[in-house]
Amino acid sequence: MPHKLLLPNKYKRIGxxxxxxxxxxxxxxxxxxxxxxxxxxxxFSIFPSQIFGDKKFFSTIPVNLTNTIVGxxxxxxxxxxxxxxxxxxxxxIAGIRLSSLLWAVFVNYLLxxxxxxxxxxxxxxxxxxxxxxxxxxxxxxxxxxxLYKNAKSVSNEK
Amino acid sequence: xxxxxxxxRAINGLTQEELANKVSVSRQTINAMExxxxxxxxxxxxxxxxxxxxxxxxxxxxxxxx
Numbered sequence: 001m002p003h004k005l006l007l008p009n010k011y012k013r014i015g016x017x018x019x020x021x022x023x024x025x026x027x028x029x030x031x032x033x034x035x036x037x038x039x040x041x042x043x044f045s046i047f048p049s050q051i052f053g054d055k056k057f058f059s060t061i062p063v064n065l066t067n068t069i070v071g072x073x074x075x076x077x078x079x080x081x082x083x084x085x086x087x088x089x090x091x092x093i094a095g096i097r098l099s100s101l102l103w104a105v106f107v108n109y110l111l112x113x114x115x116x117x118x119x120x121x122x123x124x125x126x127x128x129x130x131x132x133x134x135x136x137x138x139x140x141x142x143x144x145x146x147l148y149k150n151a152k153s154v155s156n157e158k
Numbered sequence: 159x160x161x162x163x164x165x166x167r168a169i170n171g172l173t174q175e176e177l178a179n180k181v182s183v184s185r186q187t188i189n190a191m192e193x194x195x196x197x198x199x200x201x202x203x204x205x206x207x208x209x210x211x212x213x214x215x216x217x218x219x220x221x222x223x224x
Binding site for chain 2: 086088089090091092093095147150151153154
């Protein structure tokens with residue numbers, strides 16, 4: 001049962017190439033608050049900040065693009081890695097993919113629930129930032145872990 | 159559901175890899191079925207039975223809790 005919503009396998013490699021550096025850069029941003037000053041730019045925004053400045057929809061605003069670029073790369077990388085066919089895609093792997101998605105959504109919301117109860121105020125903003133990426137991240141980790149485990153059990157058996 | 163894919167495979171002198179290629183799935187899938195970790199779709203069950211030249215019921219069996 002081939003799944004129509006999946007990209008061909010060759011995009012997986014491109015996905016990893018985008019995913020790994022953006023993951024590392026993302027960690028740098030989180031840990032060191034790293035921001036490239038040459039990425040300051042004026043961008044088009046449909047919904048400006050409501051806290052600071054005048055409220056103008058569909059206007060250009062000055063921002064630093066570091067977060068935007070790394071975040072975009074990370075999401076594209078995750079999508080390419082998570083939603084491309086495996087080399088030997090079949091119904092069993094499709095099943096593993098679906099159950100990994102279910103598992104990821106479930107675990108993600110359990111973690112969010114914990115964070116909801118235990119973290120308050122501005123610290124919760126961090127939770128919201130991480131939470132944008134964790135569903136895809138947990139899914140990719142889980143899916144590849146199961147595939148790895150299966151591949152190992154296959155190579156043990158003859 | 160149980161199956162005797164492993165036995166049928168031995169009778170027909172096929173490796174997991176060869177059977178996997180014949181029914182165009184991965185070797186992991188054959189391995190998982192033999193370990194009773196995966197219940198195949200009807201299409202795959204029919205294909206496997208066809209390779210062994212048997213009826214599906216001769217290769218796959220219901221268990222009591224099915």
